[in-house]
Amino acid sequence: xxxxIIEDDKVLSESIKETxxxxxxxxxSFDGEEGLYLAEQNIxxxxxxxxxxxxxxxxxxxxxxxxxxxxxxxxxxxxxxxxDDKIKGFKVGADDYLVKPFHREELLLRLEAMVRRSVGSFKxxxxxxxxxxxxxxxxxxxxxxxxxxxxxxxxxxxxxLINNKNTILTKEQIFDRIWGFESDTSTTVVEVYASNLxxxxxxxxxxxxxxxxxxxxxxxxxxEGNV
Amino acid sequence: xxxxIIEDDKVLSESIKETxxxxxxxxxSFDGEEGLYLAEQNIxxxxxxxxxxxxxxxxxxxxxxxxxxxxxxxxxxxxxxxxDDKIKGFKVGADDYLVKPFHREELLLRLEAMVRRSVGSFKxxxxxxxxxxxxxxxxxxxxxxxxxxxxxxxxxxxxxLINNKNTILTKEQIFDRIWGFESDTSTTVVEVYASNLxxxxxxxxxxxxxxxxxxxxxxxxxxEGNV
DNA sequence: TTGCCCAACCTTAACAAAACCTTAAAAAAA
DNA sequence: TTTTTTTAAGGTTTTGTTAAGGTTGGGCAA
Numbered sequence: 001x002x003x004x005i006i007e008d009d010k011v012l013s014e015s016i017k018e019t020x021x022x023x024x025x026x027x028x029s030f031d032g033e034e035g036l037y038l039a040e041q042n043i044x045x046x047x048x049x050x051x052x053x054x055x056x057x058x059x060x061x062x063x064x065x066x067x068x069x070x071x072x073x074x075x076x077x078x079x080x081x082x083x084d085d086k087i088k089g090f091k092v093g094a095d096d097y098l099v100k101p102f103h104r105e106e107l108l109l110r111l112e113a114m115v116r117r118s119v120g121s122f123k124x125x126x127x128x129x130x131x132x133x134x135x136x137x138x139x140x141x142x143x144x145x146x147x148x149x150x151x152x153x154x155x156x157x158x159x160x161l162i163n164n165k166n167t168i169l170t171k172e173q174i175f176d177r178i179w180g181f182e183s184d185t186s187t188t189v190v191e192v193y194a195s196n197l198x199x200x201x202x203x204x205x206x207x208x209x210x211x212x213x214x215x216x217x218x219x220x221x222x223x224e225g226n227v
Numbered sequence: 228x229x230x231x232i233i234e235d236d237k238v239l240s241e242s243i244k245e246t247x248x249x250x251x252x253x254x255x256s257f258d259g260e261e262g263l264y265l266a267e268q269n270i271x272x273x274x275x276x277x278x279x280x281x282x283x284x285x286x287x288x289x290x291x292x293x294x295x296x297x298x299x300x301x302x303x304x305x306x307x308x309x310x311d312d313k314i315k316g317f318k319v320g321a322d323d324y325l326v327k328p329f330h331r332e333e334l335l336l337r338l339e340a341m342v343r344r345s346v347g348s349f350k351x352x353x354x355x356x357x358x359x360x361x362x363x364x365x366x367x368x369x370x371x372x373x374x375x376x377x378x379x380x381x382x383x384x385x386x387x388l389i390n391n392k393n394t395i396l397t398k399e400q401i402f403d404r405i406w407g408f409e410s411d412t413s414t415t416v417v418e419v420y421a422s423n424l425x426x427x428x429x430x431x432x433x434x435x436x437x438x439x440x441x442x443x444x445x446x447x448x449x450x451e452g453n454v
Numbered sequence: 455t456t457g458c459c460c461a462a463c464c465t466t467a468a469c470a471a472a473a474c475c476t477t478a479a480a481a482a483a484a
Numbered sequence: 485t486t487t488t489t490t491t492a493a494g495g496t497t498t499t500g501t502t503a504a505g506g507t508t509g510g511g512c513a514a
Contacts, residue, residue: 069364083330086333086336090336090339094340096323096340103313105310105314106310109313109318110317110323113317113321113323117300118344167364213366214378216366216379219365
């Protein structure tokens with residue numbers, strides 16, 4: 001579970017990191033532009049976004065993000081309590097809005113509530129695509145009754161694809177999400193894993209749903225052909 | 228879009244109904260037990276739930292609901308501002324928590340944000356020209372129901388044309404936009420791509436809208452002939 | 455006005471070059 | 485050891501580019 005904190009106040013950012021590090025893998029950014037760049041990787045499960053920042057403020061970051069079809073849940077964090085600011089925040093696509101100062105617990109609770117929904121693991125941690133079910137708790141995949149054997153990264157890849165079905169994911173995004181930013185292996189491993197995953201799904205004819213978009217990336221979608 | 232309001236204060240309930248009736252079809256319940264019964268029908272898109280109610284309080288309603296695997300998004304509404312109450316609310320499965328008194332607009336915004344997500348109708352990012360639709364998210368083009376297969380640069384070209392319909396674009400502009408300034412291929416590739424694109428659109432008679440202006444460039448426009 | 459010419463554009467096809475797939479072996483981790 | 489991950493290499497497919505010949509339309513001279 002990945003959390004991006006975009007907040008220029010380093011003290012606050014650290015403090016948020018402290019309270020959330022049990023639950024998430026954390027990335028921090030201390031200014032809007034960099035934050036936007038990171039968020040665009042589309043590898044985060046939720047983003048905490050401050051409004052008042054130098055160069056590029058939170059509203060601009062969020063607006064740009066949504067414009068680019070990045071739908072990661074965003075919690076806006078701000079000292080502004082006015083209703084107009086809230087309106088602005090939600091209008092540009094925020095999912096929640098928390099006014100400083102706030103209780104650490106409340107932030108945690110709202111993060112939990114958000115993730116619980118968006119990751120689709122509301123009950124029992126099952127993620128599904130058609131008849132293919134992933135049990136996130138014990139990392140097993142099954143189609144109907146039959147269990148499919150997938151190793152770690154193959155499972156992660158499938159999970160990522162399902163969570164973003166009908167959206168093209170570039171090899172870089174997939175790589176950053178599964179291998180991590182600072183991994184120094186080549187992004188061509190993604191091809192290898194896509195190939196392996198397809199091989200494992202072929203038996204059940206589910207390989208056809210993993211589509212390649214040349215020069216763009218991969219996408220999981222239910223449609224026939226290239227839809 | 229259906230909203231269930233479970234709130235024993237009739238004045239407040241009515242007032243909420245007033246502010247939300249544009250957006251939702253409203254059902255009201257004035258006590259917990261009845262509210263639970265209604266919510267169990269699982270026909271609502273979102274539920275507003277008061278905590279302090281006679282017979283059965285909001286926590287109990289929500290807990291019971293989640294126990295029965297009803298995952299409808301719930302916004303808790305309460306006069307209690309203590310962090311412990313919030314913890315309790317989220318722990319039993321709330322998605323949001325709003326403290327009275329609150330701005331009508333904020334409730335509306337939070338409802339919107341909630342529904343936007345759970346209904347999955349997040350902005351689809353579609354660019355259209357007449358009946359031709361480009362899905363920017365997964366780079367697919369379609370006319371009516373049929374999907375047209377376009378490769379990367381053809382898609383980019385069409386996107387650029389649509390974004391600038393009724394404006395003549397020179398070959399240089401198109402080239403710089405799609406191939407990039409420092410590309411050292413000849414600008415005549417633009418002609419080749421225009422040709423390919425027309426060929427792909429011909430089947431649907433949409434090739435006619437890509438017009439050539441000798442010595443000037445290309446333009447996409449709805450008019451007949453050279454208008 | 456007519457007909458010719460030429461430049462601009464269209465279309466096609468062939469070749470080149472990426473991008474991707476698959477497999478297998480080496481390396482690392484469990 | 486066994487399993488998983490990474491690298492490497494060769495093969496396949498798709499896309500990009502170029503070139504060549506065909507087509508079109510406007511200008512201009514007769």
